[in-house]
Amino acid sequence: MIEYEALLRLQDIDLQLMRYSRQLKAMPQQKKIAALDAAKRKLAGQLTKIVGQRKDAEIDVADSEAEHAHLLEVREEVRAKLNASETGYREISSFEAQLTSLAKKLEKVEFRHTDKMAALEKAQKAEKNARDLEAKLDEERVALEASFKQDSADIMAEVRKLAAERKQVVADLDGETLAAYERAAKRFDGLAVERLHGNVPSVCRVKLQPGLYGDLKKGPSIAECPYCHRMLVTEEVAE
Ligand SMILES: [Zn+2]
Numbered sequence: 419m420i421e422y423e424a425l426l427r428l429q430d431i432d433l434q435l436m437r438y439s440r441q442l443k444a445m446p447q448q449k450k451i452a453a454l455d456a457a458k459r460k461l462a463g464q465l466t467k468i469v470g471q472r473k474d475a476e477i478d479v480a481d482s483e484a485e486h487a488h489l490l491e492v493r494e495e496v497r498a499k500l501n502a503s504e505t506g507y508r509e510i511s512s513f514e515a516q517l518t519s520l521a522k523k524l525e526k527v528e529f530r531h532t533d534k535m536a537a538l539e540k541a542q543k544a545e546k547n548a549r550d551l552e553a554k555l556d557e558e559r560v561a562l563e564a565s566f567k568q569d570s571a572d573i574m575a576e577v578r579k580l581a582a583e584r585k586q587v588v589a590d591l592d593g594e595t596l597a598a599y600e601r602a603a604k605r606f607d608g609l610a611v612e613r614l615h616g617n618v619p620s621v622c623r624v625k626l627q628p629g630l631y632g633d634l635k636k637g638p639s640i641a642e643c644p645y646c647h648r649m650l651v652t653e654e655v656a657e
Contacts, residue, residue, distance in 0.1 A: 422639040422651045424590035425599060429611040431584045436608050438573050438580075447566035451559060458555050465548045472541035479538050482531045489527060493520045595640060602649050612643060613651040622646035 419427070442448075499505060500513040588596060602610035612621035617631045624645040626634065634641050634652050643650040 419587065419590040420639075421591060421595060422653055424587045425595060425611055425640060425649065426613065426651060428584065428587045428591065428599065429609075431580050431587065432603065432608055432610075435577065435580055435584075438577050442570055442573060445566060445569060447562045447569065451562050451566070454555055454559050454562065458552070458559075461548060461552055461555065465545070465552065468541065468544050468548050472538070472545050475534065475538035475541045478534045479531070482527055482534050486524070486527050486531065489520055489524050493517065493524070496520065598649060602647075606646075606648055609648070611649045611651060612646075614654070619643050619645070619648070619650055621648055 496513050496516050500510060500517070505513070591599070599610055609621060612619045614620070614626075614634070617626045617628075618624075619626070622643060622645050626644070630644055634644075634650070637652065639651060639653045641650045641652055642648070
């Protein structure tokens, strides 16, 4: 390949590679995966809170069950004493008063227990919902990753093809031209080479003064644009 043709091809390949790179970054799956990860982080924070609430509710229920069991035991003891044959009248009325008081306490504990059970069920339900949502988000992420891999596989195949061609094209350039290209590519964000269309460079589009134009036409086929300092291919090249 003639060197200036190789240079122009190299420029096209690199611009295409840049486009593919942007395309990969902008693929809808990437944005969705990022949004999904944000949702997962938020959910993880909520879940920690919900699990804490559920554990507290469990402790509350266990406490109230223990209190209830204790009151029942005490009631049995008092009843046994009340029914003992040697119990006197005075003691009987004391035991009956104790039983009345125990019945009130039991009623109170049972009433509160209903509320505590309701709170526990609510917390368990919230936890289940959060865990279901977590599983759903995980599932979606797996699907998005698979879809990204599939869609990017087409682009990646093109990228590999271009990379192989790039090696061949680079072999047709001498070291100095390649170094100049790399410097210009860095400086001009990839758009390193322009070509002369008539007396107008294709990128900066500043019309060349007749003197400059004459000098460039007499010089080498790869020159430097006197205005923007990109590499300038002075041969007429078909688009
Ligand atoms: Zn220029």
